[in-house]
Amino acid sequence: MKKTTVVKNFRMLDTARRLRRDMTPQERKLWYEYLRTYPVKFYKQRIIESFIVDFYCAQARLVVEIDGSQHYTEQGQCYDEERSQILRAYGLKVLRFSNHDVDRNLEGVCTQIDLEVNARL
Template sequence: MNGKHNKKLTPVAKKLRKNMTKEERRLWYDFLRGYPVRFLRQKVIGDYVVDFYCASAKLVVELDGSQHYEADGAAKDKVRTEFLQTFDLRVLRFGNHDVLQNFEGVCTAIDKAVQEALLP
């Protein structure tokens, strides 16, 4: 990726890694950490820290809590997604409730996106 790493956000990313939400922990420890294609958690991209990032698939996975469904949160997410797309990244968003209620479906959707991105 050609984006610059914002060193000012590195301490924020480290703190977020240590204080993951229960939904982030579930997705990381029960799926992404052992996934055969490498994912990073709390990756700094520009002025943002994304929840999960797969460089080889150019994929960002975001888990959205309730604040993301309010008007202000949705507008900020739109700007964030548009910024990430300027780096040719695909952004998948899942609500926290999706991870808790449909974990297998979330994992299947992520796997499908990775496989599609890695097709020759």
């Protein structure tokens, strides 16, 4: 797979900073209970092109998204697929989990993330 340099839209910096401060409860849970101290560096609310992804691991070229209910509408699913195609064009893998997954099965979510990171290093 071709690795492409990730482009960043700096005009979105204020929005990304706000989203870092105002994480959803599920994003906060995953960050503080797992990703913040993960041995491979993850970034929260990272700008990639004109998107802000929930979590990004540059070393593993991995994006982790935590999806709320808006992602399960027809419009939300179309947008997410278009967005994922653009991210894949950069050589990134996108892992998606629902809020419910994080609330009810954090251990399983963390295991999947760990397996994917290790497979991509």
